[in-house]
Amino acid sequence: MLWMMLIGELAFAQAEGTAEQVHPAATVAAEDSAYALYVNPANLAYDPDLRWGLSLQRGAGADTRLATVATLGAGPGSIGTRWWGLGPQGNVFSIDAGVGIPLPERFSIGLGGHWMILEEGTNHVTFDVAASFRPLSWLGISAVSRNVGTSTEHLSLPESAFGFAFRPLGPSVLVGTEALYRPRGERDGWAGRLSLRVRPLQGWFIRAAIDTDLRLQAAVEFAFGGVATGASVGFPDYAQVPATSLYATTESRQEHVAARRSLVEKVFLTSSPPSIARKPLLGPKPESWTDLQARLRRVQRSAAYSGVILTLGGQSMSWARWSELHEQILATRQAGKTVVAYLTSTPGNGAVMAASAADEVWVHPASTLDLVGPHADLVYLGGMLDAVGIDVQVARRSEYKTASEPLTDATPSPAQIEQRQRLLDVTAEELVARLAQGRHVPPDVAGAWLDEGPWTAESARRRGLVDRVLWPDQLQGAARDTFPRSRIISQEGKPPGKSPWEPERIIAVVHIRGTIVPGSSSPPGLLSSGNTGSTTIVRLLDDLATDPRIRAVVLRVDSPGGSVFASEEILRAVRHLRHEGMPVVASMAGVAASGGYYVSLGAEEIYAEPTTITGSIGVITTKVALGRIAERLGVSITPLASSRVSGLDSPWSTWDPHQRAQAERMVSYHYTQFKRHVAQARHLTEEQTESAARGRVWSGTDAQRLGLVDTLGGLQAAVDRAADLAGIPSGVGYTAVDMDGIDAGPLDLALPELPSLGVLDPSLSWITPVLIRPDTTWMLTPWSLSAETR
16 A cells, blocks of 8 residues: 655755755655655655656745645656745756565665755765565564765755554554654754654545654645545744645545445446466556456455456356356455446357346346357367378276277277266256356256247347347446446556555465377467476475565366376476475466466365366376378388387377387376376375376366365466465455466467367367377377367
């Protein structure tokens, strides 16, 4: 939170002509707004948000004196300028700059510089040196030496100050004390100051200060959601009439004199937010899925908000995301807020399900609700590959590890159909249950809605799927009726201000997405969904272990798995992170299976959505042989071998019996290792592990029943749990930050994250890494529900 700063209340000692700040709360330990540039630059390190201030001050006495001050700052630095008229002594102009450098354990040091220019052309430069320590959220200790190196006593005298700041009632009351020493000048020697800042009401502030020579200052301030204005009065000297000041400055967006649950958050979700939001070279930074979750959480926790208007379109998102959105809407309503969902374009199963959790559902008249239930197409290429002369050989454990079937078989096996149908059934059951709960109808009525879809807007209203049919130009009037005397705003891309009194608490959300491979990660692109490299993730986790700002880690897994080697490396790094004392919680997104499940085993707890695709405890190795098609094309291949297995990975020949036996042996070994890790991490017996394994894919619901996951819940639930494990008290703020360890290059920043263009069915997206690395043993689930796309 940015403290209100009273910039430039300047008094001028008649005898010395000295410019002196008399800010009511400007004690060295208490001030950390942009005004800290003049009071204690070390405190700039505690407030990284944008800060600015502008003031006009009028002095009094034998001559009228005017002064203006303007400051601007962000991060650890601030710049400023001052101008004041000293009557017969002329005018003075100053250019100022300061920086606060944060150090571990809430220490900081600061340096300020001031270039003062007199009207007659002379000028001089002075410096400030400062240090601060805030060991507790209610205690601050600071020291500063100002005007070091001064060459004149007409403008700035050297002085040193040491003080404490206390917050006995949290952010509502701030008390500052200060001992000030001036080695020379008319008022040399020791002096003291006591300051007070009180917030009696939301958006109202009172400041006051008294010095040992009985100089008094006071101010009243009013905040208006990010901007504050105020007026002050001061008695710099017994003989003078009061000096006055008017000013405007930054303030926390949560502070507003008129804020009484009067804000309504507007959320447009007509495209799928990226997992990692990077600032592009041009344009604003997009909002990530984690950012959206945090924005809704702020609405739930803030008394300034009365509700949310959420616009949903026909975008593609995983079932896990739709479920997480549904849960966030319910949480918002449980917090006493009203939620309105507006459906536009062609909303599908997931959008309609999420919207059903709202208090009211409105729909665009031209929209079609594509509520038809989940669906999957099993595309098999085995017959085609055999016909053209491509041989695919597979060693796998066990019968449900069906990653090879699309390449080896012409039709699905009974095991494949069994597990795929079960996933569809669980997804449909979840869809029907949430629709029935949200729209207050029996489950059989909600089930009939799927059989009778798609729906026009008007037919959906008649059958109770939606409440109102509205054109976009009618939304404003409808919103006024639903939220009377409320102001509709959007905080997209606007993170909450950081409190300069609270240490930065970060929950690192580490993303494991796409295929898990050895080496470095690659970001998503137009033709690729990206992958996760074990080298990148191991390095990232090692860095997090030594970062004092990181309180806990959430492993956000959205991966069908990948290389056994890479998965083993990441699992060990996660366990090492926990060994170093860092809480780790796994949050499974749409798919966290095989290697994706493997890396999750290192977490303290595992969260999954009911429809998450997980499990797939099994391994597979694949050999694609092109010898027959090469022969048909007239290509001659003459193999030369140095051992019986030296051609094991040759792309031109099939395995002989000995080579197959060796491949089967390696697969058996890795399968045993996989099950051992599962049994150890999940505290399962050998029989329980084998029953849950065999390569079978499970829904999150079934996985919880089998003991493979701990809790059914989304990303926000996992983040909250991680904060709890880290010992962050309930109600204390923290920030969830997305991380994947990828250093984005210029091309990555120039292009937004786009969904990959699937040339083949999504169930075949795994083929590329297998063909590129045929020598690798994989823990891979090759498919996901096509119903995810709607």
